[in-house]
Amino acid sequence: MTTTINNPVMRPVTTVPVPVTTYLTPDGQLVSSVPVGASYADGSPLEWGGPLVPGAVVLDEQVAPRASWSGVVRAGQVLTIVDVGGNQSGDCLLYNAHDTDERYSAPDTLAWQDNAYIRTGTVLRSNHGRALMTVIENEIDRQDTIGGACSRESNTLRYGHHVMYHHGCRENFLTEGAKHGLGMRDIVSNINWFMNVPVEEDGALGIVDGMSAPGKRVALRAEIDTLVLISNCPQMNNPCNDFNPTPLRMIVSEPDVDYEADA
Amino acid sequence: MAPAADHSTDTVLNARADARAQGGQVSDWMPYLPASTSPFCPEDVDAASLTWAETVAPGSYTHKVLARGTRFRLEDPTGEACAHTLVYNALEPTERLNVADTQKIPWQAYLGTGHPLLSGDGRVLATIVGDTSGRHDAFCGTSTAAWNALRYGTALPEGPAPAGRDLFVKAAAKHGLGPADVPPSVSFFQGVRVAEDGSFDWVGSSGAGTSVELVAELPLIVLIANVPHPRDPRPEYIVGPLRVHAWRTPETNPTTQADERFDAAPEVRRAYLNTLDYAEARGL
Numbered sequence: 001m002t003t004t005i006n007n008p009v010m011r012p013v014t015t016v017p018v019p020v021t022t023y024l025t026p027d028g029q030l031v032s033s034v035p036v037g038a039s040y041a042d043g044s045p046l047e048w049g050g051p052l053v054p055g056a057v058v059l060d061e062q063v064a065p066r067a068s069w070s071g072v073v074r075a076g077q078v079l080t081i082v083d084v085g086g087n088q089s090g091d092c093l094l095y096n097a098h099d100t101d102e103r104y105s106a107p108d109t110l111a112w113q114d115n116a117y118i119r120t121g122t123v124l125r126s127n128h129g130r131a132l133m134t135v136i137e138n139e140i141d142r143q144d145t146i147g148g149a150c151s152r153e154s155n156t157l158r159y160g161h162h163v164m165y166h167h168g169c170r171e172n173f174l175t176e177g178a179k180h181g182l183g184m185r186d187i188v189s190n191i192n193w194f195m196n197v198p199v200e201e202d203g204a205l206g207i208v209d210g211m212s213a214p215g216k217r218v219a220l221r222a223e224i225d226t227l228v229l230i231s232n233c234p235q236m237n238n239p240c241n242d243f244n245p246t247p248l249r250m251i252v253s254e255p256d257v258d259y260e261a262d263a
Numbered sequence: 264m265a266p267a268a269d270h271s272t273d274t275v276l277n278a279r280a281d282a283r284a285q286g287g288q289v290s291d292w293m294p295y296l297p298a299s300t301s302p303f304c305p306e307d308v309d310a311a312s313l314t315w316a317e318t319v320a321p322g323s324y325t326h327k328v329l330a331r332g333t334r335f336r337l338e339d340p341t342g343e344a345c346a347h348t349l350v351y352n353a354l355e356p357t358e359r360l361n362v363a364d365t366q367k368i369p370w371q372a373y374l375g376t377g378h379p380l381l382s383g384d385g386r387v388l389a390t391i392v393g394d395t396s397g398r399h400d401a402f403c404g405t406s407t408a409a410w411n412a413l414r415y416g417t418a419l420p421e422g423p424a425p426a427g428r429d430l431f432v433k434a435a436a437k438h439g440l441g442p443a444d445v446p447p448s449v450s451f452f453q454g455v456r457v458a459e460d461g462s463f464d465w466v467g468s469s470g471a472g473t474s475v476e477l478v479a480e481l482p483l484i485v486l487i488a489n490v491p492h493p494r495d496p497r498p499e500y501i502v503g504p505l506r507v508h509a510w511r512t513p514e515t516n517p518t519t520q521a522d523e524r525f526d527a528a529p530e531v532r533r534a535y536l537n538t539l540d541y542a543e544a545r546g547l
Contacts, residue, residue: 101443107362107404110463111493116402117461127428127445129409142461146372146402148363153385156537157368157530170383184357187383189447199457203373205366 033165035236039065040085040246047215049082051251052137059252063090065245066234068172070179071252072097073222078136078253080219081230083194085246087210089233090193091149091169093177094124094132097225100182102126106145106189116199118143118191124220127188132226137219140194140212147197147207149173149190150235159237172231180227192233193218195240209239214246221255292320292504301508305336305474308510315509321502322423324430324488326437327509328353331547333479335509337487339396339452342471343503345492346451347405347427349435350380350388353482354545356440358382362401362447368530372457374399374449377527379534380477386538387531388483390515390524393476398454398469404447405431406493415500424500430488438484451475453492465494480514480538482547514542 021033040046051057058077062084063069073079081090096102105127110116112125120138123131135143148154151170155163173187194212199205232248233241272278294317295301301316314333319325321343329335337346352358361383366372368381376394379387405427411418420429431445452473455463479485489505491497515535517525525535 101441103443105404105447107402107447108407108410111403112410114463114494115461116457116463127407129407146363147367148361151383151385153383153537154364154368154381156385157364157381157533161533184383185359185444189361189363197367199372199461201459203371203456205372206370207367 035166037243038167038234038236038245040244044085044244044246045214046084046246048084048249049215049217051078051253052080052217052219053078053253053255054257055253055255057251057253059250061250063230063232063248063250065232065247066167067232068176069230069232069248069250070176071228071250073133073220073226073228073252075222075224076254078219078221078255079133079228080217080251080253081193082249082251083212083216084214084249085244086214086216087194087212087239087242088246088248089195089235089240090248091173091231091233092191092193093173093188093229095182095186095227095229096126096132097227100180100186100227102128102130103186103188104132104191106191109145116146118145124191131223133220133222135218136221137217139216139218143218144192144195144197145189146199146205147192147195147240149187149231150233155237163237166236167234169231169233169235172234173229176229176231192240207238207240210242292318292323298509303506303508305508308508312510313508314511315507317507319487319489319505319507321504322425322490322500324434324486325507326434326484326486328438329479329483329485329509330511331479331482331542332512332514333483333509334392334476334512335479335485335507336393336474336476337451338472338474338506338508339468339503340471340506341503342468342473343501344489344505345453345495345502346505347431347448347488347490348451349431349445349448349486351440351484352382352388353484356438356444356484358384358386358388359444359446360388360448362449365449366401368534369528372401374401374451377524379531380449381534385534386541387480387515387534389477389479391475392478392524393474396452396469396473396475398466399449399451399475400453400455400492401449402457402463403450403455403493405450405488406490410493411500425490427488427490430490431486434486434488450492453495455494463494465496467495478512478515480535481542
């Protein structure tokens, strides 16, 4: 199955959801070490959506299932992220594009707003307490920044050592971060767009079935020039991708009107 | 402070004598060396076994490299301490506290006895093995200069309301680590709880005289900033002294007395297995 997006602004990208690592068994069969179903099943509903704010589109790209992405959103520009297949976690880290020692801080974001969830109006703050981006539109109830990123290593804790060679978001962050001179020490607690992590009364916390749907979106206005890292989560052992990893669409717009932060 | 007139420092010898005369004084907050001389040695600990004894000043910080198997107890003698804490694998400090995994892997947001402090590398850096406070926080991190300037009107590192992050940056620098090496932290002795709508309910301190005790499961760099919790609702910068004592014990291992910790949950068991695997391979 192949999906190509017909959009004159968009860089032509073709998604080919097939296993990428194979080996030959003694009886001559070609088998993949990538988990079965690690990309979306035929017939999955895909809603590619469009920008959440009116204005000129300056960048429009799709992120294949399991893949990483990065881009710089200039101050005043708006990044719309489309959950194309629904309930697809977009793990996300933000950095000051001119000084990456200043980066997204989940605790500062939460402490400043006095709330554990990201919603419309949430200011995504740096480790200096400064606004990096603001959530100006959001089409699901709440977004997560507690659940962190999956990794080879943490997968062994959650599911067992048999999943050691599954792909993970931390792998994606390291791959994508290396393009910008970022390494292990730069990977901190992240945002998970379209992922659902409730905190219950007794402190029980976990990734549960998502509240998103095909075509749901979130829009972020950059307050300063912001480097955005995305891992289109490849996780196949919990419901963060509905066990059916789908693409994301990243659209950067120059908005026609100024959006005021609610916070 | 004594005025300059009380000092005779016109020559090197006089200056030396003057400086030396200042030794032996006692402060409410200071390290105790050797640690065995601590005036506050916990009753259930053999003073001779102590490897770290200190009372950390309000608004200040401390840091130490601890051997694997060290047990360290933080005490809040006044009910006003707030121990913002970071831990790193001392052998490879890119391995450090990962707050998200620390909450997600045990399926529990609130820190308490038995809770592992996990790194992002699937290993346990430290385990909470004792807790008489129950008021801790892994959501809000520590304060920044911007936050303290907003809350208290000042955040100068040399002033009366230093920010936790600024103290962490200095403590980290003393171990060769830079500002980018200061990740989200946890705090002990001042708690918040998450309400149904996600808002934080301030529960603060459970009172004077509580303690929390941890075991170093690997050689650790420990950084502690003792500053007000960022959600402390009081308008003043209020924080009390923090007492620290450490001594050597066996690390968590299926062959030690710590079996119950090792087998508490399948996720944690595998985290200890990963930790022991690393230690074995490194010859620790």
